[in-house]
Amino acid sequence: MADGSGTQNEQAVFPVPSSIAEHAHVDNERYLEMYKASIADPEAFWGEAGKRLDWSKPYTKVKDVSFDQSDLHIRWYEDGELNVSYNCIDRHLETRGEQAAIIWEGDDPNQSKTVTYHQLHEHVCRFANVLKKLGVKKGDRVTIYMPMIIEASYAMLACARIGAVHSIVFGGFSPEALAGRVNDCDSEYIITADEGVRGGKNVPLKKNVDEALKHAFGVKKVLVVENTGTQVAMKGGRDVWWHEAAAGVDEFCDPEPMNAEDPLFILYTSGSTGKPKGVLHTSGGYLVWASMTHEYVFDYKDGEVYWCTADVGWVTGHSYIVYGPLANGATTLMFEGVPSYPDASRFWQVVDKHNVNIFYTAPTAIRALMREGEAPVKKTSRKSLRVLGSVGEPINPEAWLWYYNVVGEGRCPIVDTWWQTETGGIMITPLPGATDLKPGSASKPFFGINPILVDADGKELEGAVDGNLCITDSWPGQMRTVFGDHERFFQTYFSTYPGRYFTGDGARRDEDGYFWITGRVDDVINVSGHRMGTAEVESALVAHDSVSEAAVVGYPHDIKGQGIYAYVTLISGVEPSDEIKKELINWVRSEIGPIASPDLLQFAPGLPKTRSGKIMRRILRKIAENDYGSLGDTSTLAEPEVVDELIENRQNR
Numbered sequence: 001m002a003d004g005s006g007t008q009n010e011q012a013v014f015p016v017p018s019s020i021a022e023h024a025h026v027d028n029e030r031y032l033e034m035y036k037a038s039i040a041d042p043e044a045f046w047g048e049a050g051k052r053l054d055w056s057k058p059y060t061k062v063k064d065v066s067f068d069q070s071d072l073h074i075r076w077y078e079d080g081e082l083n084v085s086y087n088c089i090d091r092h093l094e095t096r097g098e099q100a101a102i103i104w105e106g107d108d109p110n111q112s113k114t115v116t117y118h119q120l121h122e123h124v125c126r127f128a129n130v131l132k133k134l135g136v137k138k139g140d141r142v143t144i145y146m147p148m149i150i151e152a153s154y155a156m157l158a159c160a161r162i163g164a165v166h167s168i169v170f171g172g173f174s175p176e177a178l179a180g181r182v183n184d185c186d187s188e189y190i191i192t193a194d195e196g197v198r199g200g201k202n203v204p205l206k207k208n209v210d211e212a213l214k215h216a217f218g219v220k221k222v223l224v225v226e227n228t229g230t231q232v233a234m235k236g237g238r239d240v241w242w243h244e245a246a247a248g249v250d251e252f253c254d255p256e257p258m259n260a261e262d263p264l265f266i267l268y269t270s271g272s273t274g275k276p277k278g279v280l281h282t283s284g285g286y287l288v289w290a291s292m293t294h295e296y297v298f299d300y301k302d303g304e305v306y307w308c309t310a311d312v313g314w315v316t317g318h319s320y321i322v323y324g325p326l327a328n329g330a331t332t333l334m335f336e337g338v339p340s341y342p343d344a345s346r347f348w349q350v351v352d353k354h355n356v357n358i359f360y361t362a363p364t365a366i367r368a369l370m371r372e373g374e375a376p377v378k379k380t381s382r383k384s385l386r387v388l389g390s391v392g393e394p395i396n397p398e399a400w401l402w403y404y405n406v407v408g409e410g411r412c413p414i415v416d417t418w419w420q421t422e423t424g425g426i427m428i429t430p431l432p433g434a435t436d437l438k439p440g441s442a443s444k445p446f447f448g449i450n451p452i453l454v455d456a457d458g459k460e461l462e463g464a465v466d467g468n469l470c471i472t473d474s475w476p477g478q479m480r481t482v483f484g485d486h487e488r489f490f491q492t493y494f495s496t497y498p499g500r501y502f503t504g505d506g507a508r509r510d511e512d513g514y515f516w517i518t519g520r521v522d523d524v525i526n527v528s529g530h531r532m533g534t535a536e537v538e539s540a541l542v543a544h545d546s547v548s549e550a551a552v553v554g555y556p557h558d559i560k561g562q563g564i565y566a567y568v569t570l571i572s573g574v575e576p577s578d579e580i581k582k583e584l585i586n587w588v589r590s591e592i593g594p595i596a597s598p599d600l601l602q603f604a605p606g607l608p609k610t611r612s613g614k615i616m617r618r619i620l621r622k623i624a625e626n627d628y629g630s631l632g633d634t635s636t637l638a639e640p641e642v643v644d645e646l647i648e649n650r651q652n653r
């Protein structure tokens, strides 16, 4: 995969199409004006922007923030009260009760359904009443471990309605990973389904929950939605079928008034060290951010059909399948399947079937489809498409151009949106009617965001330059803490460059002030747009009886963006073999989940270390990248000869 730096493609600029600019929410002039205002007077700007929501008690304070260690706090609209589910449903009932709120498209192309705002209200109220019946109270954590069935969105909104804090665990995570997340936030309730279905294959969710609960003792109730109808074990007193609990529950449930700073959800994400962190988002500021970015970044107009292909298990699904679009009264499409099933034309068939206007996906999907050629795209119409989006990792210019020319037929702007689980919503992005596009660049900051580049010492760099990406001040969608570990929140994001939020990403700013995200500068790798901590994969490997030491790095992968490369030292007495290699790869898969399974695994009799015993990852990365010509200084190694051995047996030839 080309990194694109300095290529022809990177020089190309695609001006805003006049057909888009004429009708867009903002053109470039307006963008600059609003951006300037948002930076000059955040209180005034966000005070006004907060009015896009309905507050049961209006706020009088807008912003109260400190990034200092002694007093780290982030508060927005702190004396306001609102309910997120009310804002996503009830307030639309009068004007758009009969409009489609969610279009659900099944894994099986013959299955789809449409739920109006009115119906959504009833479903969510009933779901909320079931949760209450189980004993769920305001502030309780509820773990959601579900497939992409429409009930997943009901479950989220039902939690929001009664003030419970959801923690969604992606359905692809293992029982061990699920148990860790359930325990970390002391969740007493789990919502799951008998099974999920993806790409024609069944995923045994309930069975995984049963397995997880061997290591999670605080769980009182497991609510199970019947999906495939397969037989599952139900433990008396603990496990409850949704349809049984729902029989006879009321179809009305009053939304619980919540403080703006009451938690809405926790979402676990990997970092460079330790176990995954519970990123905590609160109610008011988060929803302002999700809804405002959804409207402006996708130039969403009333009546349009909007489709984000993410899973609700990731933050993209939270902000841009459920909360942002529904807060805006949009029609949002929720897809259970995968891009390649039944065949590589599926995305575009769904676009035609439901007349999708705005389509938001990940570069890894584009690259995988690009490989299948143009025919699967060309046999569909795609005339309804107006705006395309990309998220999760840098999109290489080749994939960008294919997306633009083949999928969008040169007619649809691509918004390459940079953001993170921690940011709650989109931070750096083009706006369809305002920003001339450069393939591979996330381009310009959204309102209120002041991105800066700093060197290793924290010195701010000016002009066209490469550096570490920081954000100077807070924005309403910012995470508020790491659940249960405020000190870790400080250490992770605010200690490297005091007074600033450090993103963990590197970036370049060009002469036009466009940002080009270059990728993580920490020990985090990005596999198919999903974040994986190398330390997590390493600790899974060393938990295996045969492993004495492991080091994991990323390497360029044609489809996934980055692949996982593991170096493993076996304990003495265990000999390297294809069998043990397979066993270790499966082991990681079962410890964390398929997304964490190493693509390449090399047995290493020794790992390169400094004399003080620190593994030299820079060297391991170079070998994994097959770039051993530029290993740099190896003189500080305790045993320089291990490097030759590793190069000799490298896997990425």
Ligand code: WT7
Residues within 6 Å of the ligand: 269, 315, 316, 390, 391, 392, 393, 394, 395, 416, 417, 418, 419, 420, 421, 422, 442, 503, 504, 505, 517, 519, 520, 526, 529, 530, 531
């Ligand atoms: C990391 C955040 C944001 C939802 C999906 C991932 C990378 C994300 C882009 C982009 C370049 C990107 C960054 C970031 N990333 N979007 N448009 N261009 N890089 O959320 O799991 O929290 O990962 O994804 O490295 O730090 P996440």
